[in-house]
Amino acid sequence: MAGMVSGKAQRRRTVRAGDRTVTGLMRVAAAAVAVFVMAACADADATGPIDVGASSAEVVARYLSIDLAAPPNYAAPDYRAHYTRQVLAQDNSPAANPVTDEGATLGRVLFHDTELSLNRTVSCSSCHVQSQGFGDERVFSAGFEGGQTGSHSMRLANAKFFDGDDMFWDRRADDLEDQSLQPVFDRVEMGFSGEAGGIEALIARLSALEYYPVLFEWAFGSDEITETRIRAALAQYVRSIVSAGSRFDDGLAQAPPGPGQGNLPGLTDQENEGFRLFTRPPNAGGAGCAGCHEVPTMALDGNSRSNGLDAGETRIFKSPSLKNVAVGGPYMHDGRFATLTQVVEHYSTGIQDGPALDRRLRGGNGQPIRPRLSVAETAALVAFMETLTDTGLLEDTRFSSPFTR
Ligand code: HEC
Numbered sequence: 001m002a003g004m005v006s007g008k009a010q011r012r013r014t015v016r017a018g019d020r021t022v023t024g025l026m027r028v029a030a031a032a033v034a035v036f037v038m039a040a041c042a043d044a045d046a047t048g049p050i051d052v053g054a055s056s057a058e059v060v061a062r063y064l065s066i067d068l069a070a071p072p073n074y075a076a077p078d079y080r081a082h083y084t085r086q087v088l089a090q091d092n093s094p095a096a097n098p099v100t101d102e103g104a105t106l107g108r109v110l111f112h113d114t115e116l117s118l119n120r121t122v123s124c125s126s127c128h129v130q131s132q133g134f135g136d137e138r139v140f141s142a143g144f145e146g147g148q149t150g151s152h153s154m155r156l157a158n159a160k161f162f163d164g165d166d167m168f169w170d171r172r173a174d175d176l177e178d179q180s181l182q183p184v185f186d187r188v189e190m191g192f193s194g195e196a197g198g199i200e201a202l203i204a205r206l207s208a209l210e211y212y213p214v215l216f217e218w219a220f221g222s223d224e225i226t227e228t229r230i231r232a233a234l235a236q237y238v239r240s241i242v243s244a245g246s247r248f249d250d251g252l253a254q255a256p257p258g259p260g261q262g263n264l265p266g267l268t269d270q271e272n273e274g275f276r277l278f279t280r281p282p283n284a285g286g287a288g289c290a291g292c293h294e295v296p297t298m299a300l301d302g303n304s305r306s307n308g309l310d311a312g313e314t315r316i317f318k319s320p321s322l323k324n325v326a327v328g329g330p331y332m333h334d335g336r337f338a339t340l341t342q343v344v345e346h347y348s349t350g351i352q353d354g355p356a357l358d359r360r361l362r363g364g365n366g367q368p369i370r371p372r373l374s375v376a377e378t379a380a381l382v383a384f385m386e387t388l389t390d391t392g393l394l395e396d397t398r399f400s401s402p403f404t405r
């Protein structure tokens with residue numbers, strides 16, 4: 001059969017099916033089973049990317065606006081030239097879980113599905129709202145029974161470029177795979193806690209919904225729903241939320257700045273002044289922000305420590321990427337600042353000393369820096385951060401709810 005397949009497109013499909021088989025091999029312990037999976041994939045490949053059959057497509061069409069024969073592209077995002085090889089090297093995707101179009105699509109369904117909460121009221125997207133930069137305008141988000149989260153929600157774009165890998169404000173999850181089921185098991189957020197049956201209850205829930213066995217088979221080669229697969233699919237979806245299309249990106253793509261950071265085309269004088277302040281170190285007349293919030297992904301440097309919100313702080317916090325920060329307030333792990341102006345005022349005169357404070361926020365005398373930015377400089381920094389809004393991403397249907405019911 002395979003010998004009859006010819007042509008470039010079909011060869012590419014064969015390679016992709018091969019990739020899938022390698023992933024399958026890692027998950028399936030018995031070699032005999034793996035051989036069976038390989039044969040199944042090769043057969044399916046003769047008629048399309050993965051032939052799940054007409055009835056499967058019908059099942060999916062009852063609930064979802066997803067075309068199994070032509071999923072959107074997640075696996076090969078259109079990074080622009082300013083996302084250089086060095087930037088792409090910060091990608092935290094593990095070799096065992098590369099993004100596939102099918103896996104990320106399954107992740108998208110899971111992300112938007114209220115079935116992931118015990119009483120079917122809350123989905124990931126309840127607290128990670130696309131139009132709010134995949135964050136939440138509320139200081140604390142509401143869980144499945146109306147309880148409040150212990151910290152402010154986080155925007156998700158460019159989470160894949162946090163080279164520290166670990167997730168949550170306090171960096172307690174090892175990576176996105178580890179993070180992805182914690183909200184589901186959380187007593188306040190989605191409620192599948194140990195007392196509620198935990199992972200077994202979740203798998204039973206998903207298995208009873210007719211679209212999931214179809215989607216798991218399509219994404220992973222068999223209809224088995226496992227904890228590892230749920231984690232993998234959610235992580236693939238979140239890693240696919242890449243922002244490279246803000247006005248700032250447009251400027252950078254046209255004029256990648258060298259040292260000294262010139263004027264970016266398309267930005268106003270004030271925005272460019274803000275960009276200079278953002279990137280220049282404090283001892284060179286800047287505010288030193290880019291020492292931690294890295295250009296162009298605006299993800300935090302993995303080695304960053306805390307930013308001095310509270311005196312005596314011992315915990316090391318991270319920040320999500322600043323992409324879409326202007327549509328994603330309030331700010332900081334406890335949502336203490338309502339506006340970006342308040343954020344800049346913190347860095348200007350409010351940094352508090354403590355064991356966790358990053359050395360980049362200490363001056364030559366070892367004390368927290370006090371750049372004492374003027375009103376005009378503060379406004380310029382805020383105007384610059386507003387250029388990080390990626391409208392295309394906020395409206396991108398690849399990330400919106402796929403549910404039609
Ligand atoms: C009830 C609200 C709520 C729900 C539901 C929720 N989250 Fe979150 N999410 C949060 C909050 C709050 C944080 C910050 C928590 C912390 O740091 O302790 C967060 C943090 C995260 C982060 C960390 C980002 C980073 O850069 O470190 C990721 C990723 C994430 N959530 C993905 C998900 C996924 C996937 C789901 C669904 C399975 C989900 N969330 C469901 C509120 C929610």
Ligand code: HEC
Nearest residue numbers: 287288289292306307317318319331332333343347358360
């Ligand atoms: C030492 C590294 C470091 C430097 C330098 C730094 N930041 Fe931050 N930034 C952080 C950390 C860490 C957080 C998250 C703190 C928290 O919530 O506990 C953060 C949070 C933020 C937030 C809020 C993000 C959100 O999602 O709520 C904004 C906005 C921000 N920083 C802007 C700036 C600006 C503007 C500058 C320069 C004036 C700057 N930062 C300098 C480390 C840094």
